[in-house]
Amino acid sequence: MSTGVLCIHGFSGGPYEVEPFVNYLREQTDWQITVPTLSGHxxxxxxxxxxxxxxxxxxxxxxxxxxxxxxxxxxxGFSMGGIIALYLAKRYKVKNLVLLSAAAKYVNPTQLAKDIKMLASEAYQRNLHKNELFLRYQHKFNxxxxxxxxxxxKLVQTVAPYYKDIRNPIYIVQGKLDGIVPxxxxxFLYDQLGSQDKYLYFSDNGKHHICFCEDCEDWFSQVLQFLQGP
Incomplete structure (x- = not known):
């Protein structure tokens, strides 16, 4: 049985958002992996x-x-891509789903405020040009x-009514310090989704770009094990 993996990036992002995980899958498997760029992204x-x-x-x-x-x-699917992944699972035959920082809800004011405070501090110290978070989001803000x-x-609202109908095996990964998706x-997704075969991994230090978090190697291997099955 040949296996293909479709990886979908997030809103206002691109394939680079899932690149570390994609590279890991390419190193560990012979699966055919596709990472499209959504229109305008x-x-x-x-x-x-x-x-x-x-x-x-x-x-x-x-x-x-x-x-x-x-x-x-x-x-x-990463962020908005996670919601698109659920949309595909409702309409097509999908073996497994992996949801990374899936944007069923968005903007965590508390964490975002902390991130902005950090940026303000670095701006005061004139180190802003070296800050990865600032560089990543500066382009998006503009x-x-x-x-x-x-x-x-609209996309999130379109897919939301179908969460309970999704019964595919699912692995959800979420950072606790995510400033975009609470x-x-x-x-919430874990509870709403209709699947009986579902897993949830929380990264204690993970932010929104979960594929770049410090413990990504831990969940990379766990997700791969889930995808390969028993």
């Missing part, structure tokens, strides 16, 4: 004019293309129109 953002329907269709096209080449498809954010929220969102 990538290293350079051009989101104006694109809608939730575009992003869902991008994912469907990528799924169909991969499904023609392999016997089984696994879908991995290049994400409100209309695109509204479409992201960490309790993972427990």
């Amino acid at each position: 990538g290293e350079e953002l051009h989101l104006r004019g694109f809608t939730a329907k575009h992003w869902l269709m991008d994912a469907e096209i990528a799924y169909r293309a991969l499904a023609k080449k392999v016997d089984e498809v696994i879908v991995v 290049n994400v129109p409100l209309s695109a954010t509204v479409e992201f929220m 960490y309790h969102t993972a427990q």
